[in-house]
Amino acid sequence: MKKKIIFLGSKPIGYQCFSHLVAATPELNIEIIGLLTQARKEFSGDSDLAALASKHDIPVIAGLSELPECDILYSVQYHEILKPAHIAKSKQVAVNLHMAPLPEYRGSNQFSYAIIEGKKEFGTTIHVMDKNIDHGAILFQKRFEIPEGCWITDLYQLTFDASVALFKGSLADIINGNYTATPQTTLESIHGTSLHYRNEIAKLKEIDLDWDKDKIERHIRATSMPGFEPPYCMMNGKKIYLTTDYKDGK
Numbered sequence: 001m002k003k004k005i006i007f008l009g010s011k012p013i014g015y016q017c018f019s020h021l022v023a024a025t026p027e028l029n030i031e032i033i034g035l036l037t038q039a040r041k042e043f044s045g046d047s048d049l050a051a052l053a054s055k056h057d058i059p060v061i062a063g064l065s066e067l068p069e070c071d072i073l074y075s076v077q078y079h080e081i082l083k084p085a086h087i088a089k090s091k092q093v094a095v096n097l098h099m100a101p102l103p104e105y106r107g108s109n110q111f112s113y114a115i116i117e118g119k120k121e122f123g124t125t126i127h128v129m130d131k132n133i134d135h136g137a138i139l140f141q142k143r144f145e146i147p148e149g150c151w152i153t154d155l156y157q158l159t160f161d162a163s164v165a166l167f168k169g170s171l172a173d174i175i176n177g178n179y180t181a182t183p184q185t186t187l188e189s190i191h192g193t194s195l196h197y198r199n200e201i202a203k204l205k206e207i208d209l210d211w212d213k214d215k216i217e218r219h220i221r222a223t224s225m226p227g228f229e230p231p232y233c234m235m236n237g238k239k240i241y242l243t244t245d246y247k248d249g250k
Helices: 011-023 049-055 110-116 152-176 198-204 213-223
Strands: 003-009 030-036 070-076 090-098 121-128 138-145 232-235 238-241
Touching: 003 011, 011 030, 011 049, 011 070, 011 152, 030 049, 070 152, 090 152, 110 152, 110 198, 110 213, 121 152, 138 152, 152 213, 198 213
Parallel strands: 003 030, 003 070, 070 090
Antiparallel strands: 090 121, 121 138, 232 238
């Protein structure tokens, strides 16, 4: 019998993973019975998950309240937090691809904090979803070295590529239940842990010119993302933006 899967996702990473899932359907003997996504104009065109679903006659589900029962729920950058009642719709497992190493960086702004804190290692994680944000047991993880002087755009791309590779490489095992679940609590004494929220990024962008040079540089590298407000300092009650021309991606 085919395993029934519901995919929840958005952004280019969600599209890449969903596209692979669709292409792998015959080989893996699965049925994608629904997609939940968020329509965002900046990710339309080549990253339109709903259009891809429509092309393959996959139903687009209106919202979490409309979730049908399935075998596997798979979330990749879905914008809402699932409650226990939503997770319970999956008979086998509900998993999330989190673009950061766990348990170090739960929640948001993981790329920025890793650079600000001078971390040497980063990664991406597939974990079981539970009632808490990014707390579920780890099923698969890929770690890699952060290059010296890394900017947030570079770290994002490294994590994007590692995440797609991890999704593809572990998909069959997740569907077939071939994995060992590692509780995050067993790793907290080794790697530490933190939980950050989206609204914290505004504070991270504010630069104090009295900081030492290295700290200022780290904050600039950690918060200079094209398409978003640049880092800044305050002078006479006004924001003075610290920008880069992003030549060659930097």
